[in-house]
Amino acid sequence: MKELQVELNNARSYPIYIGSGLLGQTALLNRHIRSKQVLIVSNDTVAPLYLSTLQTGLSDYQVETIVLPDGEQFKTLQYLEHIFDKLLSKKFSRNATLLALGGGVIGDMAGFAAACYQRGIAFIQIPTTLLAQVDSSVGGKTGVNHPLGKNMIGAFCQPQCVIADADVLDTLDDRQLSAGLAEVIKYGLIRDPDFFVWLETNMALLLQRDKQALAYAIERSCINKAEVVAEDEFETGVRATLNLGHTFGHAIETGTGYGHYLHGEAVAIGTCFAADLSRRLGWLSDADVSRIIAIFKAANLPVTPPAEMTVARYIDLMSVDKKNVDGKIRVILLETIGKALLPLNVELNKLQDTLLQYAA
Amino acid sequence: MKELQVELNNARSYPIYIGSGLLGQTALLNRHIRSKQVLIVSNDTVAPLYLSTLQTGLSDYQVETIVLPDGEQFKTLQYLEHIFDKLLSKKFSRNATLLALGGGVIGDMAGFAAACYQRGIAFIQIPTTLLAQVDSSVGGKTGVNHPLGKNMIGAFCQPQCVIADADVLDTLDDRQLSAGLAEVIKYGLIRDPDFFVWLETNMALLLQRDKQALAYAIERSCINKAEVVAEDEFETGVRATLNLGHTFGHAIETGTGYGHYLHGEAVAIGTCFAADLSRRLGWLSDADVSRIIAIFKAANLPVTPPAEMTVARYIDLMSVDKKNVDGKIRVILLETIGKALLPLNVELNKLQDTLLQYAA
Incomplete structure (x- = not known):
């Protein structure tokens, strides 16, 4: 133990x-x-x-x-x-x-x-x-x-x-296992680039439920989580980066009816949104975005959103996110693979560009 | 101000x-x-x-x-x-x-x-x-x-x-004014004997809504409350004394259906119970209990309980009070007028004696 x-x-x-x-x-x-x-x-x-x-x-x-x-x-x-x-x-x-x-x-x-x-x-x-x-x-x-x-x-x-x-x-059924991997991948993306590379290499082992690989992924994830929470228990700063993909993901969960998507599935899709937006705003490269989409696919997670959600519906749902201030939408974006930015007000037109690419 | x-x-x-x-x-x-x-x-x-x-x-x-x-x-x-x-x-x-x-x-x-x-x-x-x-x-x-x-x-x-x-x-209607006075009287009983004497003297003025008397009662009550809360914000000790009469009072409110008694009215009756029990356990004198009943009567508050509550019903309702530990009933009693005791496990037979005197 x-x-x-x-x-x-x-x-x-x-x-x-x-x-x-x-x-x-x-x-x-x-x-x-x-x-x-x-x-x-x-x-x-x-x-x-x-x-x-x-x-x-x-x-x-x-x-x-x-x-x-x-x-x-x-x-x-x-x-x-x-x-x-x-x-x-x-x-x-x-x-x-x-x-x-x-x-x-x-x-x-x-x-x-x-x-x-x-x-x-x-x-x-x-x-x-x-x-x-x-x-x-x-x-x-x-x-x-x-x-x-x-x-x-x-x-x-x-x-x-x-x-x-x-x-x-x-x-645990396979779908639930994959949903959990979405949050594991998140730690690699926001603060642990070496872990991200390890996950790229070992995803097949994790899906086969290799005990040693799973134990390592759980421990490393908990270490990351514990460090962030210790630094900012009440989310006045860095803790918000744990919400990568969640602003979009919560909108998908609420918009499609709770229970339709597993939380981790919605976060996977949402993280692909966040990666796309990070690219549009000049941080991530096309290659970075491809790597991110690839790792979620490798984990058997969805990377494209529900067909029925419109841009207006996303904006409406995202406007009640807890990170927002005075009704302005704020999201977590990636500076690089392995480094998240603090919550950021995003210009509505850039946000719409990303959403338009995916939304109905 | x-x-x-x-x-x-x-x-x-x-x-x-x-x-x-x-x-x-x-x-x-x-x-x-x-x-x-x-x-x-x-x-x-x-x-x-x-x-x-x-x-x-x-x-x-x-x-x-x-x-x-x-x-x-x-x-x-x-x-x-x-x-x-x-x-x-x-x-x-x-x-x-x-x-x-x-x-x-x-x-x-x-x-x-x-x-x-x-x-x-x-x-x-x-x-x-x-x-x-x-x-x-x-x-x-x-x-x-x-x-x-x-x-x-x-x-x-x-x-x-x-x-x-x-x-x-x-x-504020008269009934609500009296209900508020129940908690004002409480501060005198648990920690401010001079204030209790002042209340005995000035109750008629308070009921006539004399501005100066009311302002004094509000300020002195808030000073008492603020001191207790500052000492014990999360009620691990002395703050529980603010609950004088409340164990019985909450049972009356829940037992008769919320809204039938005003909270202050139920606390007034409950405080008379607590006074009676304090006397039975050897703290208050008969004269003390009489003074306590008299001041609530002077404030136009009820001092006798609802006819329909049985002893068993009181015991049942009091057994979920927040002060209880491991299901044992604890109440706040008075050592003297102006000094409360910390929460006390009370022997069931003494509690029943008090309840029997009043209950259906």
Whole structure:
């Protein structure tokens, strides 16, 4: 087992455990659970596979479970309320602990529920998708979607720890694996050029689920994420670069209806948009853009957008992005492969040029 | 105008402005609003009276308004969502500012909406009831109710400032005025014995809405609140004493259906319970309890509980209080008039004795 640390102020630092067979390790769980009261939040895909393994490590606790339907379309205030219903009907106190067993949706919702229940209880992230292990479980961004914008309602709330058990990826379907690779590639693009080259070389191994290659990709991604979050926990600066491709990607997710695209798929398409725009504004070369498109294709990810979205629809949806200031659209662009720029107001005509190339 | 400061760490300190004619003062608002985007959250009792006055001071801003129905029964996740709908449909950015124009319900909801919208935007408290001016607008507790427990979903989120304009109390109905006095009396009971004596002497003046007496009561209450919050922002200790009477009071509010009792009314009854229990446990004398009941009566507040609540119902509702640890009921009791004890596990039989005296 490897242990990384997310270094934060005011006693909010916490470890990320990466390894095999971590799910049922009582000692690991004991270290971070605060009282006898434990609620496991999971979904109907993951629970049948891993809930009982997790529960075997928790025989000394009062363990309650809530199983939500699987999918981004259920990441809403309405389903969040089911978590509160369970906590209150079981009379859980402020020293209870919530365990998020699932992908990014479950982690975001359980984390936000923990942030709000009695104004804040403890939670532990146990990510079961590659995407959640390399990105969403680390850094304390929690929340739910709104019909008009993704992740628009939420809180910064750091977990007690993250337990990334590589074994759970054995049951991950291929589409979910690829979606996770979109965020892995992101770290190469925004701040780790050597890792990008490693990914170009090793993509086939990752898709074959080579244990060693996957373990390396997870660890290197978590190191990158932890460094960025440690530098800028509340996203007043560099943390926004983790949003490469997300402004476009969120617009695609919201515009096509949550759940149609996986988050990582939308981010892959969005990153191709961002690369194109970076080229138009004089940063990336044609060759850079080709390399970027090629690596997403190699990861079996989509690189062209949904046919039905118009330019006007993109602009409308992007105008509620969290990076925007006073309603002006800001996006993350690449200076080179391996270096992102801070959020930038983009001239509408340049943005439209990029969107026109792809949009309906 | 008087200015008090709530002293907190990490740049969260903020002023409380107390005075007359503050509502339309552009300079005061300018000082704390972050960008052109301003959303006023109010209710259908207060908006017809004061919304236009507030708007006159905001002519340079993009001002949107949302008017919610008035009452504790609307302090829910469902009505909270209406605030998010408005913010998103108007494409408000993360540097927008929310103004809460109303009583405690509006302040709690607008504050919680501000805490969650895009993971946190600025808000300003403009309390229009005595209760909100002396208590709920100060200290950053925000949230909504759940059918199974009051204020169970929320966040600690401090405002940019509190603007307490005494003029708005002119239109407050008598019942609301009395409800506010319950929290004023609380400060005397938990930490300010001289103020308690002053209140015993001046209650008639307060009920006649004597401007000078009211101004003094508001200021002294805010000083007490600000001191407690500065000492313990996140309620790990002494702040819990502000909850005197609230464990019982919340049970009454939840048990009778939100909106049936005003919060201050339920707190008055709950404080009489707490006084009785403090006497049974050997702290207060019979004479102390009589003085406490007398001052609430003098303030035209109820001192006897609803006929329909059984002991079992109280115990059930109190077992989800935020002060509880591992499901054990904890209450705030008085050592003397003017000195509260920290939260205490209470033996169930003593608690039942007190409840039996009153309950159905």
